[in-house]
Amino acid sequence: xxxxxKLSSPEKHASACVVVGIYEGSVLSAAAETLxxxxxxxxxxxxxxxxxxGKAGTTRLLYRLPGVxxxxxxxxxxxxxxxxxxxxxxxxxxxxxxxxxxxxxxDAGIYITxxxxxxxxxxxxxxxxxxxxxxxxxxxxxxxxxxxEARTLSRxxxxxxxxxxxxxxxxxxxxxxxxxxxxxLAKDLxxxxxxxxxxxxxxxxxxxxAREWGFDARVLDLKxxxxxxxxxxxxxxxxxxxxxxxxxxxxxxxxxxxKPVVLVGKGITFDTGGISLKPGAxxxxxxxxxxxxxxxxxxxxxxxxxxxKLNVIGLVPAAENMPDGAASKPGDIVTSMSGQTIExxxxxxxxxxxxxxxxxxxxxxxPQAVVDIATLTGACIIALGHVCxxxxxxxxxxxxxxxxxxxxxxxxxxxxxxxxxxxEQLKSNFADVANIGGRAAGxxxxxxxxxxxxxxxxxxxxxxxxxxxxxxxxxxxSGRPIPLLTSFLMKRAEKQ
Ligand code: BES
Ligand code: MN
Ligand code: ZN
Numbered sequence: 001x002x003x004x005x006k007l008s009s010p011e012k013h014a015s016a017c018v019v020v021g022i023y024e025g026s027v028l029s030a031a032a033e034t035l036x037x038x039x040x041x042x043x044x045x046x047x048x049x050x051x052x053x054g055k056a057g058t059t060r061l062l063y064r065l066p067g068v069x070x071x072x073x074x075x076x077x078x079x080x081x082x083x084x085x086x087x088x089x090x091x092x093x094x095x096x097x098x099x100x101x102x103x104x105x106x107d108a109g110i111y112i113t114x115x116x117x118x119x120x121x122x123x124x125x126x127x128x129x130x131x132x133x134x135x136x137x138x139x140x141x142x143x144x145x146x147x148x149e150a151r152t153l154s155r156x157x158x159x160x161x162x163x164x165x166x167x168x169x170x171x172x173x174x175x176x177x178x179x180x181x182x183x184x185l186a187k188d189l190x191x192x193x194x195x196x197x198x199x200x201x202x203x204x205x206x207x208x209x210a211r212e213w214g215f216d217a218r219v220l221d222l223k224x225x226x227x228x229x230x231x232x233x234x235x236x237x238x239x240x241x242x243x244x245x246x247x248x249x250x251x252x253x254x255x256x257x258x259k260p261v262v263l264v265g266k267g268i269t270f271d272t273g274g275i276s277l278k279p280g281a282x283x284x285x286x287x288x289x290x291x292x293x294x295x296x297x298x299x300x301x302x303x304x305x306x307x308x309k310l311n312v313i314g315l316v317p318a319a320e321n322m323p324d325g326a327a328s329k330p331g332d333i334v335t336s337m338s339g340q341t342i343e344x345x346x347x348x349x350x351x352x353x354x355x356x357x358x359x360x361x362x363x364x365x366x367p368q369a370v371v372d373i374a375t376l377t378g379a380c381i382i383a384l385g386h387v388c389x390x391x392x393x394x395x396x397x398x399x400x401x402x403x404x405x406x407x408x409x410x411x412x413x414x415x416x417x418x419x420x421x422x423x424e425q426l427k428s429n430f431a432d433v434a435n436i437g438g439r440a441a442g443x444x445x446x447x448x449x450x451x452x453x454x455x456x457x458x459x460x461x462x463x464x465x466x467x468x469x470x471x472x473x474x475x476x477x478s479g480r481p482i483p484l485l486t487s488f489l490m491k492r493a494e495k496q
Pocket of ligand 3: 268271289348350351375376
């Protein structure tokens, strides 16, 4: 799909279809009003005949209207202008893109940047337009022998009516295109099955991406990890025929002396639970247990394309969690890279076991901040559902930045506590710490476990168990929280 911007006016824009919005009660948006003027009132007459009352989510198609250069006019219902916020903006873009695909036009000129979305500016509208459009158009067909019919829609043009608006929209479209491409990559990696997307596959893809986009990538293998003393990570990989990989990505967008932001992504390419085996129902979804890793890799693609002026390190501990004669057993005690010993009371709490060593490894970069992203706990879905990611942090200003980035990109997070009171639950009779803390506050105790390995820097943890993929009929990776992460990094780059 091609995205572009154009300085024009809806009635003059010669294309297969021009798109304008109608508010509830058939109230015309500014672009619709222009069509009304240009057609001597005919537009409003057809609007009534078509029964377009402006209810959010509705569409109508008009065609061959004298005075309008485009062959068709797609009307999109916007609902009440008072309620038209970021969610409505995304919903409206999704509705438009789905309708355009359904109609089968090759291109369209979309005149919606004049719609008021709270205090959001044109760059924001254009960025989110591109992200939502790419997200909506995504299909995963790589593993199907028969592909779906090719789509006719190949070009979306965001229409603007002033020079300043055009400039702002151009910036937003570029950013949105980069973010969308990062999300597409992350979704592909997430959707690939566990027998294809192994730790080695993630490593190869990362090396390929780094070559393509001109950043550094290195892959540590089993021997390197043994040397580093990553006993906790290795205890998870032990039960699998797939060797673990530790992927290190380095993007230098700022002078090398500037401290980097470190992103750490959980890369369990399949989570059976190990000897603490998971029940069979929906276990296939545990192929998505590397979505944290995918979000790191996808974010690198996005920031490399944007040429973000910031140094960013990406760390991906990748392993498969399997039951086997060599697998870790409940009660086993391992020594992490930090020196802390861990009693593995449940082999299904493996995410924290690979993350803790990656978090210790992160120290060497003297980071300005470390953010880990992980499909860490089913309990996070119980607490927050599928709307927002869980956020935990040892630094309030960092938490605030991430919450704001989530609001800005409409990929929201909600903060939960990691008070010391919860550390009680992680006490072990035999080792320094246990890897589970009982049923109560499962997401919090998981984060508290991680916090023991992050004392030397500002750190935040995003539990994306509820947001990284959708189940049911629309099963598939979501590309979240790449919008949040890129927004956070863009703000950090601006400040620097
Ligand atoms: N990958 C899972 C968490 C998960 C489960 C995410 C379901 C999304 C949907 C993680 O490794 C896990 O198994 N966590 C356990 C922890 C428990 C043993 C303390 C869980 O959530 O049940
Ligand atoms: Mn698990
Ligand atoms: Zn897991």
